[in-house]
Amino acid sequence: MNYREILDQLRLHVANVFQAQSDSRLIYHNLNHTEQVVENAVKIANHYQLSDEDFFVVTAASWFHDLGYFFDCAHHEASGAGLAGDFLKEKGLSEEVTMKIVKCILATKMPQQPESLLEQIVCDADLYHLGSDSFKERNKLMRKEAEAFCAKALDKDEWRLKTIQLFKTHHYHTAYCQQLLNGKKAENLAELENKAEEARANSSVLTASNPPILTEKNNPLEIKKDKKKKSDRPDKGIETMFRITSGNHQRLSDMADNKAHIMISTNSIILSVILSILLRKLEDNPHLIIPTLILLIICVVTMVFSILATRPSIPKGVFTPEDIAQKRVNLLFFGNFYRMSLPEYEGGMLKMMEDREFLYGSLIRDLYAQGVVLGRKYRLLRIAYNVFMFGIIAAVLAFITASVLVTL
Structure with missing residues (x-):
């Protein structure tokens, strides 16, 4: 069974469903969330060195686990499991493999009660963000989605208390996630509890007989304006733009290599x-x-230009501390660091991740470099195709002319 080919078809199928159904209320449970869950599942699966079949099971389950939101929001796990079963049946998968995938999807229903390792992996991948740096952002998106479905604003304090309850009832099932994520999860929980305590204290103060005078610092309207100003820059949109553009460049590069x-x-x-x-x-x-x-x-000329279009060009693979300090090196391309030691590269990456300007600058340089390489590839390919097209015509005419002259 060619699981890799089926996974490619499955990924395309799920993406098409998300695009065709397109519910604007699904601010959190969208294709981006599904892709992140798949990425998390792959990371955990690689740690446990699963077989090809088991790797396919957890990946396929991750792709389908939230697809049911479009058809039965209240029972999306069962709906997603049904959609997965129908798709896999068409692809000729065995009943045993299909049932493993279905069970993994159903195991994500809250409260999670996974039984096998594969089910544990999918469950941990689904709630991976609770123990990550992206928790705040993901939690805000989830609250906005809940507001969209109930068509009313939800109290932040009440939402925070429900989230704290989720943290206290949830636990990671795989030993890998427990070791990797429990520390950050505890930090996120502590921050939530501190904010809840502050909210309770502020509520007590506001109900007292002498309420505080509103200033620019504590005026809710001013605070709201400040937050709006800070969020004017669409960080999520920027990240999506980089991801989509980089993916498009990669597909165009693959197409160029195939043409060559x-x-x-x-x-x-x-x-x-x-x-x-x-x-x-x-x-x-x-x-x-x-x-x-x-x-x-x-x-010969056509082959030469085709080979030039695919021939790799590798830089020296070394960067200096000055390059890092002046933010002029792109650490996202292997050609700039493959001769460096791990500590040197790790130090450079940490500095880049701590500096927003450096990080986005590196992403921009990476996209630009991909575009330059693509331009060179397609320019050489165009020459190769033109030489071949006009050359074949010229060669055929030459053969015909030579044959006619001989017969005269």
Whole structure:
């Protein structure tokens, strides 16, 4: 069973469903969340070195686990399991593998009660954000989604208390996630509890007989304006833009490599025919020498440009502390660090992650470098295709002309 091919089809199918159904209320449970869960599941699965079949099970379950929101929001786990079963049945998967996937999806229903390791992996991947730095952002999106579904604003303090209750009732099931995420999860819980305590204290003060005078610092309207100003920059949109653009560049690069491969394969066949058959007959057919040479040159030139389009260009692979300090090195491209030691690279990455300008600058440079490489590839490919197209026409005309002249 070619699980990799089925996963590619499955990923495309799920993305198409998200695009076709497109519910604006799903601010949290959208394709972005699903992709993150899949990424988390892959990370955990790689740690446990699962077999190809088990890896496919947890990945497929992660893709389908929230798809049911479009069809039955109240019972989305069962709906998603049904959608997964129908899709996998069409692909000819065995009943045993399909049932494993269905059970993994159903195990994500709250409260989570996974039984097997595969179910534990999917459950931990689904709530991975509780023990990560992205918790605050994800929690805000979840509250906005809840407000969208109930069509009313939800009290932040009440939402915070419900989230604290979730933290206290939840626990990671795999030993890997317990070791990796419990520390950050405890920090997130402590911060929630501190905010809840502050909210209770502020509530007591506001109900006293002498309420505080509103100033720019404690005026809720001013605070709201400040928060709005801080959130004017669409960070999530920027990250999505970088991810989509980088993915598009990668697909275009793959397409260019495939086109070059077609040219190289086609001309290799033509060259093999010329060298093995046609050259031996030139002694008896001297009028074919010039057309044969034309065809031979055309094939060689086409292959050269096709090979140049795919030939990798690797930089020196070293950066200096000055490059990091001046933010002029792109640490997202392996060619800039493959000769550096791990501590040096790790130090540079940490500095980049701590500096917003450096981080976004590196992403911009990475996209620009991908675009430059793509431009070179397609420019050389265009030359190769033009040489092949016009050259084949010229070669055929040369063969026809030579044959006609001989018969005259």
